[in-house]
Amino acid sequence: MDRNLALETVKKHLTEHRYVHTLGVLETSLKLAQLYGADFKKTETAAIFHDYAKFRSKDEMREIVKKENLPQDLLLYGSEVLHAPVGAFLVKKEIGIYDEEVLSAIYYHTTGKGNMNTLEKVIFLADYIEPNRQFPGVEEVREEAGKNLDSACLMAVKNTINFLMRQNQKIYPLTLETYNGLMDETQVKK
Ligand SMILES: [Fe+2]
Numbered sequence: 188m189d190r191n192l193a194l195e196t197v198k199k200h201l202t203e204h205r206y207v208h209t210l211g212v213l214e215t216s217l218k219l220a221q222l223y224g225a226d227f228k229k230t231e232t233a234a235i236f237h238d239y240a241k242f243r244s245k246d247e248m249r250e251i252v253k254k255e256n257l258p259q260d261l262l263l264y265g266s267e268v269l270h271a272p273v274g275a276f277l278v279k280k281e282i283g284i285y286d287e288e289v290l291s292a293i294y295y296h297t298t299g300k301g302n303m304n305t306l307e308k309v310i311f312l313a314d315y316i317e318p319n320r321q322f323p324g325v326e327e328v329r330e331e332a333g334k335n336l337d338s339a340c341l342m343a344v345k346n347t348i349n350f351l352m353r354q355n356q357k358i359y360p361l362t363l364e365t366y367n368g369l370m371d372e373t374q375v376k377k
């Protein structure tokens with residue numbers, strides 16, 4: 188899909204704030220794709236549609252998880268976790284995007300997973316560091332993102348886990364898999 192048409196399409200599903208965030212993810216992810224070698228068109232599509240389901244009601248998302256056979260443990264978590272896998276499902280069904288790599292990058296953009304490919308890492312990281320994000324620690328991750336994709340993703344997931352624990356929130360198991368996977372990938376071999 189043409190970039191402008193894709194942006195127009197997604198804009199209808201987002202608040203202004205979330206649309207600006209999406210533009211930030213698009214810009215940042217294309218820079219990361221250039222730096223680390225991900226497909227530009229796939230990066231563009233995944234970035235534009237990554238938060239497609241963000242404003243669906245929790246009930247609708249839960250119904251989709253139940254009916255469409257998504258992992259049922261998702262039902263134990265809130266919209267922050269649900270919107271990513273549900274988004275991948277809806278982008279396929281409603282927009283007609285069938286590229287499995289794009290859908291996977293959308294699916295895992297919040298939690299990550301073990302053994303992410305470059306496109307998945309690029310979208311995961313861009314979502315975390317895009318220029319409109321402002322929270323403690325983000326600047327350090329932005330700096331690292333220019334140097335090493337894996338260690339920047341590791342910093343991001345560590346911050347997320349710390350944040351969730353401080354907020355007394357549960358941690359979806361894939362987030363821990365992301366942490367463990369990136370620990371292995373970034374470990375200096377002795
Ligand atoms: Fe998201």
Ligand SMILES: [Fe+2]
Nearest residue numbers: 208237238314
């Ligand atoms: Fe996002």
